[in-house]
Amino acid sequence: xxxxxxxxxxxxxxxxxxxxxxxxxxxxxxxxxxxxxxxxxxxxxxxxxxxxxxxxxxxxxxxxxxxxxxxxxxxxxxxxxxxxxxxxxxxxxxxxxxxxxxxxxxxxxxxxxxxxxxxxxxxxxxxxxxxxxxxxxxxxxxxxxxxxxxxxxxxxxxxxxxxxxxxxxxxxxxxxxxxxxxxxxxxxxxxxxxxxxxxxxxxxxxxxxxxxxxxxxxxxxxxxxxxxxxxxxxxxxxxxxxxxxxxxxxxxxxxxxxxxxxxxxxxxxxxxxxxxxxxxxxxxxxxxxxxxxxxxxxxxxxxxxxxxxxxxxxxxxxxxxxxxxxxxxxxxxxxxxxxxxxxxxxxxxxxxxxxxxxxxxxxxxxxxxxxxxxxxxxxxxxxxxxxxxxxxxxxxxxxxxxxxxxxxxxxxxxxxxxxxxxxxxxxxxxxxxxxxxxxxxxxxxxxxxxxxxx
Amino acid sequence: xxxxxxxxxxxxxxxxxxxxxxxxxxxxxxxxxxxxxxxxxxxxxxxxxxxxxxxxxxxxxxxxxxxxxxxxxxxxxxxxxxxxxxxxxxxxxxxxxxxxxxxxxxxxxxxxxxxxxxxxxxxxxxxxxxxxxxxxxxxxxxxxxxxxxxxxxxxxxxxxxxxxxxxxxxxxxxxxxxxxxxxxxxxxxxxxxxxxxxxxxxxxxxxxxxxxxxxxxxxxxxxxxxxxxxxxxxxxxxxxxxxxxxxxxxxxxxxxxxxxxxxxxxxxxxxxxxxxxxxxxxxxxxxxxxxxxxxxxxxxxxxxxxxxxxxxxxxxxxxxxxxxxxxxxxxxxxxxxxxxxxxxxxxxxxxxxxxxxxxxxxxxxxxxxxxxxxxxxxxxxxxxxxxxxxxxxxxxxxxxxxxxxxxxxxxxxxxxxxxxxxxxxxxxxxxxxxxxxxxxxxxxxxxxxxxxxx
Numbered sequence: 001x002x003x004x005x006x007x008x009x010x011x012x013x014x015x016x017x018x019x020x021x022x023x024x025x026x027x028x029x030x031x032x033x034x035x036x037x038x039x040x041x042x043x044x045x046x047x048x049x050x051x052x053x054x055x056x057x058x059x060x061x062x063x064x065x066x067x068x069x070x071x072x073x074x075x076x077x078x079x080x081x082x083x084x085x086x087x088x089x090x091x092x093x094x095x096x097x098x099x100x101x102x103x104x105x106x107x108x109x110x111x112x113x114x115x116x117x118x119x120x121x122x123x124x125x126x127x128x129x130x131x132x133x134x135x136x137x138x139x140x141x142x143x144x145x146x147x148x149x150x151x152x153x154x155x156x157x158x159x160x161x162x163x164x165x166x167x168x169x170x171x172x173x174x175x176x177x178x179x180x181x182x183x184x185x186x187x188x189x190x191x192x193x194x195x196x197x198x199x200x201x202x203x204x205x206x207x208x209x210x211x212x213x214x215x216x217x218x219x220x221x222x223x224x225x226x227x228x229x230x231x232x233x234x235x236x237x238x239x240x241x242x243x244x245x246x247x248x249x250x251x252x253x254x255x256x257x258x259x260x261x262x263x264x265x266x267x268x269x270x271x272x273x274x275x276x277x278x279x280x281x282x283x284x285x286x287x288x289x290x291x292x293x294x295x296x297x298x299x300x301x302x303x304x305x306x307x308x309x310x311x312x313x314x315x316x317x318x319x320x321x322x323x324x325x326x327x328x329x330x331x332x333x334x335x336x337x338x339x340x341x342x343x344x345x346x347x348x349x350x351x352x353x354x355x356x357x358x359x360x361x362x363x364x365x366x367x368x369x370x371x372x373x374x375x376x377x378x379x380x381x382x383x384x385x386x387x388x389x390x391x392x393x394x395x396x397x398x399x400x401x402x403x404x405x406x407x408x409x410x411x412x413x414x415x416x417x418x419x420x421x422x423x424x425x426x427x428x429x430x431x432x433x434x435x436x437x438x439x440x441x442x443x444x445x446x447x448x449x450x451x452x453x454x
Numbered sequence: 455x456x457x458x459x460x461x462x463x464x465x466x467x468x469x470x471x472x473x474x475x476x477x478x479x480x481x482x483x484x485x486x487x488x489x490x491x492x493x494x495x496x497x498x499x500x501x502x503x504x505x506x507x508x509x510x511x512x513x514x515x516x517x518x519x520x521x522x523x524x525x526x527x528x529x530x531x532x533x534x535x536x537x538x539x540x541x542x543x544x545x546x547x548x549x550x551x552x553x554x555x556x557x558x559x560x561x562x563x564x565x566x567x568x569x570x571x572x573x574x575x576x577x578x579x580x581x582x583x584x585x586x587x588x589x590x591x592x593x594x595x596x597x598x599x600x601x602x603x604x605x606x607x608x609x610x611x612x613x614x615x616x617x618x619x620x621x622x623x624x625x626x627x628x629x630x631x632x633x634x635x636x637x638x639x640x641x642x643x644x645x646x647x648x649x650x651x652x653x654x655x656x657x658x659x660x661x662x663x664x665x666x667x668x669x670x671x672x673x674x675x676x677x678x679x680x681x682x683x684x685x686x687x688x689x690x691x692x693x694x695x696x697x698x699x700x701x702x703x704x705x706x707x708x709x710x711x712x713x714x715x716x717x718x719x720x721x722x723x724x725x726x727x728x729x730x731x732x733x734x735x736x737x738x739x740x741x742x743x744x745x746x747x748x749x750x751x752x753x754x755x756x757x758x759x760x761x762x763x764x765x766x767x768x769x770x771x772x773x774x775x776x777x778x779x780x781x782x783x784x785x786x787x788x789x790x791x792x793x794x795x796x797x798x799x800x801x802x803x804x805x806x807x808x809x810x811x812x813x814x815x816x817x818x819x820x821x822x823x824x825x826x827x828x829x830x831x832x833x834x835x836x837x838x839x840x841x842x843x844x845x846x847x848x849x850x851x852x853x854x855x856x857x858x859x860x861x862x863x864x865x866x867x868x869x870x871x872x873x874x875x876x877x878x879x880x881x882x883x884x885x886x887x888x889x890x891x892x893x894x895x896x897x898x899x900x901x902x903x904x905x906x907x908x
Contacts (some may be wrong), residue, residue, distance in 0.1 A: 107833050
């Protein structure tokens with residue numbers, strides 16, 4: 001019998017997160033004040049985040065200790081298994097060796113609790129009673145609900161009304177872990193009330209939900225706000241994935257030539273890829289790290305590198321990022337976690353320095369890859385995860401064409417148990433291609449009046 | 455950091471299933487022909503099942519080899535982890551040590567693939583092209599779809615129309631693994647057409663769905679039928695759970711005083727409990743094994759031991775079982791997997807011989823236990839699994855009252871990702887108590903004219 005899974009023991013859960021900033025040849029540019037456009041310091045984040053997370057956000061230290069309390073909760077589902085994809089390899093008839101790290105074993109079903117747990121922990125430690133956040137499809141909201149519940153904290157989730165009405169099961173999941181879920185816009189905040197007054201029938205947006213969650217945190221001393229991707233400390237926490245994967249690849253007596261992960265705000269990709277990039281930066285290895293994005297939201301492959309806002313309204317600091325423009329509205333693809341206009345700061349700098357690569361996949365190709373994976377490997381992937389599979393398949397096919405064997409590793413970041421509607425749409429022929437024209441991208445970028453970067 | 459999970463390596467997946475019949479002091483009574491009421495032999499099963507499974511159904515051998523091809527697919531999710539429930543223990547403030555075996559890591563989310571995979575394998579080996587089955591909520595149907603897909607076999611699932619319409623996501627899951635799913639009654643069978651003609655608007659029943667699946671198998675030489683519980687070979691396959699658990703408890707340096715599992719047809723309970731009962735039967739240990747059933751379907755705690763049909767219509771052989779009568783219609787509780795009128799033959803004999811125990815829990819108590827578990831351990835359990843949790847909590851509370859520490863192990867047989875509607879109903883106060891009156895049970899049993907057992 002061939003060995004399919006490479007597992008680690010609970011005691012092998014890493015004890016430190018890896019901060020890639022320490023190893024970057026070009027450090028990220030500073031964030032700018034949205035009004036003055038002058039560089040801002042960490043204190044600007046103090047109303048929203050606890051001190052320890054702000055420290056991590058700007059840290060230059062290479063290794064940051066993971067508290068025992070956090071590792072203890074990680075141990076509910078970590079270390080996660082790493083698989084050799086024998087079934088997929090056979091179906092592709094490829095000389096490539098394909099591995100995947102499976103993050104869907106967490107209680108909420110994705111990699112998101114890797115950062116939700118430490119975020120809740122540091123807030124609790126600093127006396128915070130309540131954490132607010134926004135959520136679209138609900139993957140991040142349920143991870144934070146799970147984490148807050150473990151530290152006996154209140155969790156308030158502002159869920160885009162469209163999702164609240166159409167995807168009730170994620171909401172119930174959050175309730176089961178004790179979180180309060182509001183359809184956004186809600187009557188619980190000034191921002192929400194103002195919008196409801198003007199547009200009583202609105203289905204909401206992620207931008208509005210962020211405004212509500214941020215308002216609650218900014219106006220209550222015992223309340224802070226949490227974000228599920230983009231920021232440096234979020235990427236930092238996710239490096240637990242890649243560190244385990246490095247150990248597991250070593251245990252398998254192998255090492256990837258290519259590392260692949262889906263790309264939304266960057267934490268999924270950072271989580272798997274940064275510990276392998278460390279081997280490139282510190283040991284001179286040449287592992288290709290590829291971010292997988294949807295063709296309907298191609299900020300890495302077709303966006304520009306300049307300062308832009310993190311939100312639609314333009315309230316956040318200006319960040320140096322690959323962006324399609326903060327007013328860009330991606331098509332309503334099922335991979336909701338990848339529908340974000342910009343890329344996190346660190347990943348953007350790495351792409352600019354050509355230390356990583358990016359590849360975009362069409363929605364139809366992505367679901368085809370997801371179904372092939374389910375039928376050959378058994379696990380039904382989330383649509384976000386299926387983007388990574390599509391890239392892995394593309395690279396494995398290249399190996400076949402070129403007649404070379406390469407070792408490919410990708411992040412299977414979550415299962416599709418809450419995404420069955422997406423698969424139903426695929427089988428019903430309702431999944432459409434979403435190729436953006438250059439005119440559409442140019443039109444969005446033309447609206448930007450944020451500082452350019454030379 | 456306390457050790458929470460006890461894991462095994464892939465190579466530690468057991469190599470044999472355990473057949474408790476070999477160790478039983480009183481062997482099960484023979485099945486009877488539904489018409490003649492005379493004992494029947496294994497050949498009566500030949501139209502429906504492959505030879506190897508029929509052999510296992512009547513085997514007296516203590517150990518039966520697990521084929522490498524089956525172990526290879528098991529390795530997608532096996533060995534499953536065994537957890538120490540520190541969070542639940544703390545919440546209950548009990549001196550008891552509580553462990554649980556978690557079977558929700560399988561791709562379909564429950565223990566069902568443990569038998570679906572070998573059933574598909576043996577059918578494939580004997581040249582069968584297609585397997586048919588019935589499914590209610592869809593847990594068993596999706597396990598079989600997953601298994602057939604791995605052996606490149608067709609899978610036809612007759613899904614009760616009410617579930618087909620109201621629980622579309624399980625159906626999509628089965629489609630994703632390539633299965634054909636028919637709302638039952640369907641036009642694909644004579645039985646279905648006959649019922650549709652008479653009752654075009656019927657929402658179907660499990661009894662009708664069984665008739666359709668059986669008809670397809672009985673009338674097509676390349677087609678067989680598969681069952682997800684009750685039968686001896688199904689229980690046999692599930693013993694992989696308990697064998698792993700015995701090894702894991704030994705690794706933890708502990709051994710349970712009490713072993714608990716939810717009870718529908720018996721395979722869930724058999725899976726965890728039989729390898730511990732072996733220690734009782736072969737080594738003189740005194741581990742209490744408790745089956746958890748709903749008060750709305752209490753065949754073990756309030757049924758009678760006599761011959762009865764396995765199906766509602768009365769087409770199957772007569773089996774010696776604890777039963778509420780084959781016409782008994784349980785309340786529509788969310789734990790669909792536990793809504794069965796009878797108990798499997800082996801488990802019934804063991805209960806009659808007082809080698810195992812049974813406990814019934816009310817629906818409201820069960821959901822309260824499920825939510826407490828989700829909030830203290832992190833994993834949201836399936837309603838079926840929450841029955842086992844309720845029993846574990848009851849026993850842990852007894853330990854507290856009596857001031858003694860006992861070691862409790864239960865089977866967390868599946869996650870609740872597809873059961874969020876049930877939790878929503880619970881939070882909305884829509885889950886009702888279902889206590890049956892003695893009159894209701896007597897009325898159902900009074901209809902029985904099947905052979906009694908002295």
